[in-house]
Amino acid sequence: MNTGFITKKNYDYAEAGHDGYWRLNAPVGVSRQILSIKSEYWLLIDTFRSAGKHTYGVHFHFAENTPLQMDQERGRIVTAHKHGSNLLMQTAGAAVRMNREDCWIARHYNEKHRSSKVVLETEGEGPFTTIVTVLRPFDHSEQISLMVQPLAIKWKSEQEVGPEQAIGFALHDGERTDYVVVSRQGPQSYRFAGVQMTGEVLWLRREEGGTDRAYVVK
Known part of the structure; x- marks a missing residue:
């Protein structure tokens, strides 16, 4: 359902859905x-x-013996390998609970290993509930400063756009900020972060001392 894939020099975009839960009473x-x-x-x-x-729950499975640090207050999970690369998971959007659970993972057919997973959970009552997760790789020696905040979106008339119409986020990482807007109503024209853009998925990059770069992803 609603599948699509776009690849460009600076980004890739994919979307998909399924109807496996249409059988429920709700x-x-x-x-x-x-x-x-x-x-x-x-x-x-x-x-x-x-x-x-x-x-609603979103499940992230990790390799065996992956050291995890969870910060419920900041809504983030960090792998804590002492050498090599690590991963920051930063949640945003709805009020999300983070739970660590035991699980099985399989690298080959007819083979399984004990491991851990993180489940992001939230409650929602129609029409839309959204869980947003940023996955940010980093080196074990790197100091990361990623912060995700809701983004105010307006129509041309300066009226505020509601969450049933579109959602947006500002992702601050060092000296750059990315603004991302996703329409729930197909391509529309929105005002945010001091610019006007038209599309269904919009990305604006702003860097200190640099020129804004705007992308109509979809």
Whole structure:
């Protein structure tokens, strides 16, 4: 359902959904959008659409013996390898609980190993519930300063755009800020971060002392 893939020099974008939960008494439509800013991070947007009330969960499985540090207050999980690369998971959007659970992973057919997973959970009651996760790789010696904040979006008339119409986030990382807007109503014209852009998935990069770079992803 709603599948698509776009690849460009600076980013990749993919989206897909499924109808496996339409059988419920209060049916749920599930979709995931992924914006990959190449060599920097991935932005995952998981959207659940339903008229009913549900508990929603997104599961992230880790390799065996991966050391994890969880910060519920800041909504982040960090792998803590002493050497090599690590991963920061930063949540945003709905009020999310982070739970670490035991799980099985399989690297080959008919083989399984004990490991751990992190489950991001939230409650929602139609029409849209969204869990946003930023995956930011970093070196063990690197100091990371990633911060994700909701983004105010307006129409041309300066009226505020509601979350049932579009969602947006500002991702601050060092001296740069990325503004991402995702429309729930197809291509529209929005005002945010001092600019006007038209599209369904929009990305604006702003760096200190630099020129804004705007991308109509979709």
